[in-house]
Amino acid sequence: MKTVLVTGATSGFGKGLVTALLEKGYNVVATGRSLIGRQDVFAHEREKYKTQLVELDLDVTSAADMKAIEEYFRQRPLDVLINNAGFAIFGPVEECSEEKLRKQFEVNVFGVFLLTQKLLPALRHAKGHIINFSSAFGLMGFPLSSAYCATKFAIEGFSESLSYELKPFSVKVSLIEPGGYRTNFNNAAEWGMELSTNSVYSRQVKNYTRLRQNLATRPNPQRPEEVVQGVIKIIQTNNPKINYSFGKDAFLVRFMKKIMPRSLFHRISGKALYSQFNKEH
Ligand SMILES: NC(=O)c1ccc[n+]([C@@H]2O[C@H](COP(=O)([O-])OP(=O)(O)OC[C@H]3O[C@@H](n4cnc5c(N)ncnc54)[C@H](OP(=O)(O)O)[C@@H]3O)[C@@H](O)[C@H]2O)c1
Numbered sequence: 001m002k003t004v005l006v007t008g009a010t011s012g013f014g015k016g017l018v019t020a021l022l023e024k025g026y027n028v029v030a031t032g033r034s035l036i037g038r039q040d041v042f043a044h045e046r047e048k049y050k051t052q053l054v055e056l057d058l059d060v061t062s063a064a065d066m067k068a069i070e071e072y073f074r075q076r077p078l079d080v081l082i083n084n085a086g087f088a089i090f091g092p093v094e095e096c097s098e099e100k101l102r103k104q105f106e107v108n109v110f111g112v113f114l115l116t117q118k119l120l121p122a123l124r125h126a127k128g129h130i131i132n133f134s135s136a137f138g139l140m141g142f143p144l145s146s147a148y149c150a151t152k153f154a155i156e157g158f159s160e161s162l163s164y165e166l167k168p169f170s171v172k173v174s175l176i177e178p179g180g181y182r183t184n185f186n187n188a189a190e191w192g193m194e195l196s197t198n199s200v201y202s203r204q205v206k207n208y209t210r211l212r213q214n215l216a217t218r219p220n221p222q223r224p225e226e227v228v229q230g231v232i233k234i235i236q237t238n239n240p241k242i243n244y245s246f247g248k249d250a251f252l253v254r255f256m257k258k259i260m261p262r263s264l265f266h267r268i269s270g271k272a273l274y275s276q277f278n279k280e281h
Pocket of ligand 1 (some may be wrong): 007008009010011012013014032033058059060061084085086087088107133134135136177178179180181182183184185186188
C-alpha cells in the first residue's frame with residue numbers, strides 16, 4: 001500500500017486526512033509540531049492502526065526536524081506528500097510587523113518549498129504525487145489579508161511551475177483551494193500588529209473581526225470532511241488535475257474569474273469588499 005506523509009497533522013484537514021487515509025489502508029507518516037509529545041492527538045489511531053501509522057515531529061520552520069525527515073526517507077519510498085501545514089496572519093500592510101510577515105512566509109512558503117525539495121528524491125523514485133494546500137485566498141486578494149494571500153499565491157505559482165518541471169519524471173502536483181471551513185484555522189490566525197483604536201484602519205479591523213466571527217458561528221458551515229474525502233479521491237485518480245477548489249465560496253471565485261474579464265472581476269469584488277470593510281455600525 002502507498003505511503004503518504006501529511007504535514008500539520010495535529011488538527012483540521014491534516015488530522016482528518018490522517019484518520020481517513022488510515023481507514024482506507026494507506027501507510028501514513030503523520031507529522032506535526034512536537035507531535036511525539038502530544039500523545040493524545042492520535043491515541044485512538046495509534047492503537048487501531050499500529051502497523052500503518054508512523055508519527056514524527058515536524059515543525060516546518062525547523063531545520064533539524066526537516067533534516068530528520070529527509071534522513072527518514074533516504075531509504076524509504078514516498079508516494080504522496082501532502083503539504084497541509086499553514087496558518088494566517090491578518091492585518092493592514094502598513095502596520096504588520098516584519099517579524100510576523102517573515103513568520104507567515106517561513107511556514108506557508110519556505111516550509112513547503114524546502115520540505116518538497118528534501119523529499120523529491122523519494123517522490124521521484126516512487127513516481128509520486130505532491131498535494132499542496134493553497135486557498136480561495138490563493139485565487140483572489142482580500143483586505144487585511146495581504147500576507148496570507150501572498151503566501152497562497154506563491155504556493156499556486158510554485159505548484160504550477162513544479163508540475164511542469166516534474167512531468168518528465170511522472171511526479172504529479174496538485175493544488176487544493178478550499179474556501180472557508182471550520183477547522184482550528186480561525187482560532188490559530190494571528191493579527192500581524194498591535195490592535196489599536198487609534199489606527200486609521202480600525203474600522204476595517206473591526207469589520208473583519210465581525211466577518212470572521214459571523215463565519216465562525218453561522219449555521220450549516222461547509223464541512224472539512226468534504227475536503228478530506230476530496231483529497232483522498234484526488235490521490236486515487238490516475239491523471240489528477242493541477243487545481244481543485246472546494247466549497248461554494250471558492251467555486252464562486254473560480255467561476256467569476258473564468259467568465260469575467262479581469263477588470264470586471266476586480267470592479268465587482270472591489271465594490272463588494274469596500275462596502276463590507278468600510279461600513280459604519
Ligand atoms: N480552514 C480553512 O478555512 C482554510 C481555507 C483555505 C485554506 N486552508 C489551508 O488549509 C491548511 C490546513 O489548515 P486547517 O484549516 O486545517 O487549520 P488548522 O486546524 O489550524 O490546522 C493547521 C495545521 O498546521 C499546523 N502548523 C502551523 N504552523 C506549523 C509549523 N510551523 N510546522 C508544522 N505545522 C504547523 C498546525 O499545527 P499546531 O497544532 O502545532 O498549531 C495545524 O496542525 C492550511 O494550509 C490553511 O492555510 C484552510
